[in-house]
Amino acid sequence: MTEKMAKLTIGDKSFEFPIISGSVGPDVIDIRSLYAQTGMFTYDPGYTSTGSTSSAITYIDGEKGVLLYRGYPIEQLAEKSNFLEVAYLLLNGELPTRPQFADFEKTITRHTMLHEQIVKFYSGFRRDAHPMAITCGAVGAMSAFYHDSTDITDPRQRQIASHRLIAKIPTTVAWAYKYSIGQPFVYPRNDLDFSSNFLRMCFAVPAEKFEVSPTVARAMDRIFVLHADHEQNASTSTVRLAGSSHANPFACIAAGVASLWGPAHGGANEASLRMLREIGTPDRIGEYINRAKDRSDPFRLMGFGHRVYKNFDPRAKVMQETAKEVLGELGVTNNPTLQVAQELERIALQDEYFIEKKLYPNVDFYSGIILDAIGFPTSMFTAIFALARTVGWVSQWREMIDDPTQKIGRPRQLYVGAEARQFVDISAR
């Protein structure tokens, strides 16, 4: 079959570039030879039209509100699967058989403890340190402890590092919470499933027997599934760029944690709940809608809008249903924050501004309401997002490192600074 080609005409010259098709979704124009052929770069700040890699892990259709993990729709995985099974799927490309899952679960379970020296790291932080600051520091510090899994050229070490990161991030995040409230660390238990173990490490205290609510554990697990991966978002792109320099996996994931922290990205779940609380009652929604529409006001509706989803974020729909279920089963009726959120969504989706700019609730709009109902402070929301996204970051990092053709990421620029000029001594300035 003849190769499809894209033609670029500059002045009186024409240049051709191959068009490559994936298994589904938009084709790409392979412009790797553009600079060599034309002496020009493409220009795409924010990467609105740039494919940075090929990947077989997650597919998003922003127009249709489709999200597939290795081909499986997020709605089906959220309803029928569990986070550790999704982790296996994202890492390995296929859903596990029963023996494969049992082996994987045993491996992860046995890596949940942190090196006891890392415990001492926590006492170096202020008690009011943000959990994301602690998580970023602790994950980066792991490269100082697990030297037997930092050689990225060794597939076995890559696998061990992947398992360690997925297994230890819940303990790391739970202990950041315990440290912030001055309670003793609760060590992981091997007889609990992934999400129940995390909840127990967060909420158990030595003085009492702690039973994890199956409803809460199920909701927690579903939140993890919904946040596990999302194609080449800002934090995943950060992990891939760090990994392209062959930095060790712990350093790469710490870079992902740092990038996710921003309120335009993973930090939006914390900012969204704060915004809903600040609005307080449905009668004040109009004031905030007007501020969001005012270009002179930097305020944006947190939890609204998305670079890719221009109809709806399928995760937000599942999250909204889960919020109603969890609040109902926890006996939290007439939750004012949920009422404000639902009314805000209703009003915004009827407003010309939001319709024209295709702004819909995203994954961060409802998640905070569930986490708040479970008992987490808002400061923990993004760290919980990072816990789940570690599976996606590790999977995407593995996919990149496994690709023998991978080069170091090195974008170029449009230079708009001073042209060459002679130094002037300070006496003459």
Ligand code: SDX
């Ligand atoms: C996540 O990429 C991913 O996949 C991320 C994520 C993942 O799973 O990894 O899905 C997780 O990060 C979700 C997004 C969480 N962030 C927020 O909820 C913060 C609020 N949202 C915005 O900051 C914004 O919508 C972004 C950052 C999410 C998307 O920004 P884009 O794609 O660069 O869009 P834009 O900023 O160019 O906005 C387009 C227009 C602008 O107006 P104009 O300049 O054209 O007049 O829409 C406006 C924006 O001002 N706009 C909003 C808005 N979001 C965009 N106006 C009011 N409120 C908003 N929330």
